[in-house]
Amino acid sequence: MSPRAPARMTVPELVDWKGKGRRIPVLTCYDATFARILDQCRIPVLLVGDSLGQVILGHESTLPVTLEAMIHHTRAVSRARPWGLVVADMPFLSFQVSPERALEAAGRLVREGRADAVKIEGGERSAAAVRMLVDAGIPVMGHLGLTPQSILAFGGYGVRGRAAGEGEAIRRDARALEQAGCFAIVLEAIPAALAREITGALRIPTIGIGAGPGCDGQVLVLYDMLGLFTEFKPRFVRRFVEGAEVVAGAVRAYAEAVAAGEFPAPEHCADPAGPVAEAPAGSAADKAAGPAREAQAGSVADKAAGPAGEAPAGPAVGGREASAPKASPGRGAEGPSGPRQRRGQGGAA
Structure with a gap:
């Protein structure tokens, strides 16, 4: 670790936040770019949720999300080396089959995805896997x-x-998860009074989503909070910005600037004033262009000497004089100018 790098958040420290009365803000995260932004904001937990199935992959639910997809996105978030804990969701059927299968899947999320922890749904039925x-x-x-x-x-x-009875079942599940060793529990879409009661009964933090303000922390799907996911809006979601409108406005402005010829301006060119590089003498491009260059030179001399009769006319082809092949616009006889583009042959983004 770099001497200047701050110590990363740890599981014991996060649990200690409950005792200190510090609220815990949690957000989902699925890629390195957003992970860096969340890191700048000192978010203590970045949850790589299987919600990516809906907000990233376009599925109708989280059920189609695979373990491979979770590893892929967890690794992307971890590459940003955030200060906060990277917690990866265990996807559907990665832990329900058996505790042994759960251990294998969780091990891959930690070893390959570089997760700091995993999240498992379910109470007493999941306690053995936990x-x-x-x-x-x-x-x-x-x-x-x-x-x-x-x-x-x-x-x-x-x-x-x-x-009837469902609230008591959730209470039992919470106690079972704490006893099994969970360091925190997400409480989703339960009555606020029940969430407050469970929070007070547990030594570990509770993270609420649609469960009222009585939990130790809160979590939202990042794309919901930013207003980027507009397919539907759960009642408990607060959009802190209408991100879809902001992005759409920027995209329209870009398209209009391109259509009007206002973009790119000189300051957006890689080398607006630099010289055009020519192919070195004797290069393959130079040799290939030799006949075309000679024919082009002969055509110019023929035109210049024509009136004085100093140069013979070219051979007739179909009643017309042969002419040199023309160079295509923007590409001289020496071949393409400038460095190779990074994206495709034409350099298009």
């Missing part, structure tokens, strides 16, 4: 209430914990 991961040294965040991977069983994205 315990095995924790025993192996992998920190685990739990997730209760509206668990999106159970959407087919729930029949929708409604509030959980209202039905």
Whole structure:
């Protein structure tokens, strides 16, 4: 670690925030660019959520998200080397089959994705997998209430914990996850009073989403919070900026500038005043262009000497004098000028 690099957030430190009464802001993150921005804002937990299935990949739910996709995006976030913890979601069927399968999948997220911790949905039914991961040294965040991977069983994205007995089941699940070794629990879409009660009963932090202000922290999907995902807006989401409108405005301005010939301006050119490089003498391009250059020179001399009769006319072809091939616009006889473009042959972005 660089001597100037700040110490990274750790799991024990995050748990300690609860005792100090410090609220925990959590955001989802799926790539290195946003990870760097969140790092500048000192977000203590970057959750690589399987919500990427909807906001990044265009699926209708999180169920199609694969372990490979989670590893890919977790690794992208980790490359930014953020100060905050990188927590990766365990996708559907990566932990439900058996604790052993869960350990294998979590191990890949840590080893290949460079995750600091993983998140598992479910309570008592997931406790055995949580315990095995924790025993192996992998920190685990739990997730209760509206668990999106159970959407087919729930029949929708409604509030959980209202039905008779359901609130008590969530309380039992929270205790089971804490006893299994979870360092924090996400409480999603449950009544605020229930979330506050569970938060007060646990020693570990609770992170709410649609669960009221009584939790130790809050989490939102980044694309919801920025107003970039407009397919639907959950009631509990607050858009801190209408990002889709901002981006659309910028895209329209760019398209109009290109259409009007206002972009690129000289200051946007790689080398606006530099000389045009010529191919070195004897190069392959120079040799290939030799006959064309000689024919072109002969044509010019023929035209200049024509009136004085000093140069013979070229051979007749179909009743017309042969002429030299013309160079294409922007490309001299020596071949393409300037350095090779970085994107494709034409350098288009």
